[in-house]
Amino acid sequence: MTVKISLLALSLCAALGVPAQAAVVPAGTELAKVQQLVRGNGSEPASLDPHKVEGVPESNVLRDLFEGLVNSGPDGEVVPGVAERWESSDNLVYVFHLRDNARWSNGDPVTAQDFEYALRRAVDPATASPYSWYLEKATILNASEVVNGNKPATELGVKALDEHTLEITLASPVPYFVSMLSLAPTYPVHRATVEKFGDEWTRVGNMVSNGAYRLSNWVVNERIELARNPHYWNNADTVLDTVVYLPIASQNAEMNRFLSGELDMTYDIPLEHFKRLQKEHPDAVRVNGYVGTYYYVFNTQKKPFDDVRVRNALSYAIDRDIIAGKVMGQGERPAYTLAPEGVNGFTPPAVVWAGWTQQQRDEKARALLEAAGYGKDKPLRFELLYNTNDNHRKVAVAIASMWKKHLGVEVELVNQEWKTYLDTKTQGNFEVARAGWIADYNEASSMLDLMQSRHGNNDGQYSNPEFDRLMAASRLASDEKARNALYAQAEEILAVDMPIAPIYQYVKARLVQPQVGGYPDNPLDNIYSKDMYIRAK
Known part of the structure; x- marks a missing residue:
């Protein structure tokens, strides 16, 4: 069931210190020695640039690599991300207070200036973001004018008040604005890395990210491997050490690899095998509202x-x-x-x-x-x-x-x-x-x-x-x-x-190995690997 909270309540909850989501391992749980999650991901991502994607396979990976101002909780509710709290008195001007211990994977601090740069980049016509409309929809001040080339990106209604305080001004009130900020187009990017490497900044060895994981290996059409980001602000509460994404387009091939133990989670379930799998592997079939x-x-x-x-x-x-x-x-x-x-x-x-x-x-x-x-x-x-x-x-x-x-x-x-x-x-x-x-x-x-x-x-x-x-x-x-x-x-x-x-x-129907802990019933299927863990068999 989705938790329904008003915008004012969200602001108050954040101000009162509602904790960010993290892996919660029940007392007495024996963890596997190897904390690796292998996920089927349907297709090869078209890109790993947060501002140049539009599909689910890309979003799945980016949710692990980057973190926005807020995240989506296990029930689809808003939980703090890089912003530990925020407030707005009129639903028009929002002030976000960033964690002072948020870090990029290279150790640099994550600052309000990073978000200011990234949001401007997302609407800049030169970026050609397929999701620039999203910030227009959020009615961020001047977003439409920037997207249409009528104003420079510097006129977007985002402003770093200091290193840890970001102000976002809207053209008109949007009552669900904060809930929009957990999506890839609003993620920060590391300016120095983008400007140094250009279109190649998302390659292994080049990418700098601020999420719970960093990019460690990418073999196109074969696998994407992520490793723990030791600089992530909540690394102490992260359990999984590595996450592997496999672009398997065939549900039958994916199912067979799951049944052989090669996969911990599938992207889908083959339709013709669904009822059989429900009968033979009831503890592995997971069906959630979507x-x-x-x-x-x-x-x-x-x-x-x-x-x-x-x-x-x-x-x-x-x-x-x-x-x-x-x-x-x-x-x-x-x-x-x-x-x-x-x-x-x-x-x-x-x-x-x-x-x-x-x-x-x-x-x-x-x-x-x-x-x-x-x-x-x-x-x-x-x-x-x-x-x-x-x-x-x-x-x-x-x-x-x-x-x-x-x-x-x-x-x-x-x-x-x-x-x-x-x-x-x-x-x-x-x-x-x-x-x-x-x-x-x-x-x-x-x-x-x-x-x-x-x-x-x-x-x-x-x-x-x-x-x-x-x-x-x-x-x-x-x-x-x-x-x-x-x-x-x-x-x-x-x-x-x-x-x-x-x-x-x-x-959303998929196969999940019984030893995978922390799997949520998120109605948006926003699954964060940092919230999961592997039990000992």
Whole structure:
């Protein structure tokens, strides 16, 4: 269950000295002599530069290498990171007090100037950060102007008052601002290292980081190894000495390596083996709630997907009960909105078409497609893009079959490895693509912002002025009820325009060896290796 705390309460809790999260080993626990955690990570990270990433595989590694002002606790709550406390009297100007014992992996102190430099770098157009929009969304003063090249990065509303005091000024109040600061785009980077090595600063031997671990080895497409950062401020309470990330795209291969004892945690579970694994290894299967939605995105700038009738037809013809319950079958729920039911404080609206039977949806879909000019004599043909992954392929095959059976649509499946797939989507070189979005923080805006006209991850280039207006208004609504009402209206617009086809609400299912201690039930799947340990077998 997600802990729900007001911003004022967060400030007070931090001021009163709520401890940062760390490994908590129960009394009497016998620890393994070798404290090494080996994690499956799905794909090879596209980068290890915090300001140049956008995916989950990258974020997993960066969460160990770097630490922001705050972290995400085991229940998704905010806990202190480099900032041991903070305060704001108006939700507009925030002052963060940094730990005086925070250190970089080379021993240098972590200062407010490091955060000032890093936040400016994240919005600087020269950095080309795919997440620069995130700081715009946070309404940090002048972020939009800097991102658009209308003001220099030095005009961003961040200021180091002294070495251990950072002031962040917003253009307008954001009630969930502090919870946004545990994400990679807000991590500090070591200025001297970045300026000395340029694009090569993330290589082994060059990288200087401030998290619980440092980069010790990186063999592309094989493994990333992290070692304890002895200068980390809370190193005394860190138990794991090394963490190894393996980019294994095949869930079956990953499962086999787990069962042979080579892996401590998997990234996923093969769908076809889930029930067997639950029966044979009940102590290893872990299924947690996950604030995210799996969907297909339509490129609204390419014909015929600029036609709302085509988008609606394809969405209606997806039998979500079959995909969620049969193809996936790990506890996923059918999705009819972008924000899932698990978002803290928000109940998605019951959109009209969600109440139809699948037969009614199929009939409506056929009528819409025929009205758009497609039928037996002129079947709709297009490519469906997905990143290399066994489970994504199974979903794509099932949905392509539904489209073929009920609409006569002919689909060519195209799979690409993770980095290429991201580039293809970002550049708009696709027709329909598999996508998924995991909330960056547990609030509906973290999902719905994705569909704003100028959002950096709006790969389908959807634009609706009324949707944008509602999301802009939500930032000014300090009352949660009023804010959620705006979110519901925004969802209703998406249900009509259908720039994406929501398919299912995520759960996070993986295999975890029983000897792994400290594994959290974090609804954002924000797992910090520093909070974990290995028991003796």
